[in-house]
Amino acid sequence: MKKVVLGIEKFRDRPPSWLRKAGIGLLANQASVDPSLKHTKNVLAELVGKNLRALFAPQHGIRGQLQANMVASGDEIDPQLGIPIFSLYTHKSRIPTEEMLKDIDILLIDLQDIGTRAYTFATTMGLCMEAAAKCGKKVIVLDRPNPIGAERTEGNLLRENLRSFVGYCCLPMRHGMTIGELALFFNGENKIGVELEVVPMEGYRREYLFSHTRLPWVNPSPNIPTPDTALVYPGQVLLEGTNLSEGRGTTKPFEFFGAPYIDSLSLKRGLEQRNLPGVTFREISFIPQFDKWKGQTCQGLQLHVTDPFTFKPYYTSLAIIQEVIKRWPEEFAWRSPPYEYVFDKLPFDLITGDEDIRKGLEEGRDLDAIEATWRKELEEDFMATRQRYLLY
Structure with a gap:
């Protein structure tokens, strides 16, 4: 190489x-x-x-x-x-x-x-x-x-x-x-x-x-300690827009996630039934030292990426949120503003960049159907535009 x-x-x-x-x-x-x-x-x-x-x-x-x-x-x-x-x-x-x-x-x-x-x-x-x-x-x-x-x-x-x-x-x-x-x-x-x-x-x-x-890794920000963290981040960053802990205040930010109201085994079984590619889940318990649920015992899961080339981080984290909403609709909540200096929009919408993603999750829409709504513009419009700027 x-x-x-x-x-x-x-x-x-x-x-x-x-x-x-x-x-x-x-x-x-x-x-x-x-x-x-x-x-x-x-x-x-x-x-x-x-x-x-x-x-x-x-x-x-x-x-x-x-x-x-x-x-x-x-x-x-x-x-x-x-x-x-x-x-x-x-x-x-x-x-x-x-x-x-x-x-x-x-x-x-x-x-x-x-x-x-x-x-x-x-x-x-x-x-x-x-x-x-x-x-x-x-x-x-x-x-x-x-x-x-x-x-x-x-x-x-x-x-x-x-x-x-x-x-x-x-x-x-x-x-x-x-x-x-x-x-x-x-x-x-x-x-x-x-x-x-x-x-x-x-x-x-x-x-x-x-x-x-073969280059040395230096964490580019405090909660991206390893390349493994970076791999799950395109999906797990979505949890910042919810009341789920995304693992800040732990040794595995974005790989760990959960909340005090979660039943780890129930969530794990629900996610396993989806046959998500390139990832497995492990039941965990953790106490965040800062950020959401600081000092409280959280039940949740750790993502283990088994195949980075088939793993779909964004789809996976949408599936996680959908399973949590389905199982704990009263306890789950979207995070309130402000977020990154925006005071009038839901953080989750700012992160996804499309309000329809949140609405689809709330309505319990099939996740494949939600994915289909963006596939054409991604594969045809964006990819053609992107190609003009590639150096490698």
Whole structure:
């Protein structure tokens, strides 16, 4: 299996001739490292010295220490480099201002995405591209692998009325693109018009899971500790819009799920009757140390992905929610707003990007029939559009 060479490695080894003449900004976090675990900010500091003018931090902060959903970070000064770190996740705004961009000519973006529309780093990238276009700045995206594979797609497309920080662009939940391909997609489909360059990887294949890349894994956010977590996330993120614990406050976020009102064995039997592909379930008991049901004993299940190439995370988690609604209709509830700075829409609708998904679950519609409602636009419309922006 060929070694995967990251965008940052190619940029470091073959720096453009103009590099030392330009003011550089970097959007990154703790997972922005090369294969030796050297941070991209330090790679750039060695390349350009004081021309590295500013760092920009996505949700969770530049070091990835903050929890999710409206836990804001503030601006600070990098203690090593003495340059500003601008937070792009605050209560006031999540878009870089003209003042933040004034000293830079080029914004480099080096973020590890996890292949899911609701993961907020892609939104931050898109908003940065918009701001750069308005200010006449160039954007360069240093590409990284999609850890859950860049072949498969799944889920309904985002509806225009449900755009939010967890839904920047008309994508399915599992979009099957790398962060660099997403940048090209955003620039074209959202008509951003920024001067954009993507530094592609070498040796990367679309079917690769993260384990195939032979690269070190650094959790891109506090509750994505492993590539296994990333694999279930396109479905299990839906639980954030319910009163089910998605496993935050445990050692297996998104793999563990449950609530005090759940009967693990009953739920397991119901899910097993569905013959869901590529996954099995194990009965568990857990006590979340923070977030939903903190300090209370929850009964639930752990997802064990047995075949990542047939596993359908979005369909699987819809099945989980449907089984819970069927068995515990009085205890189950949709989470109330606010969610990611939206105060007037149900979080579940923001996450799925289509109110009809929730309504179908509430009405007990056949899940295959719900899936059929999005299959045509996914397989025909989206896939044809997506193809124009693929690099691998």
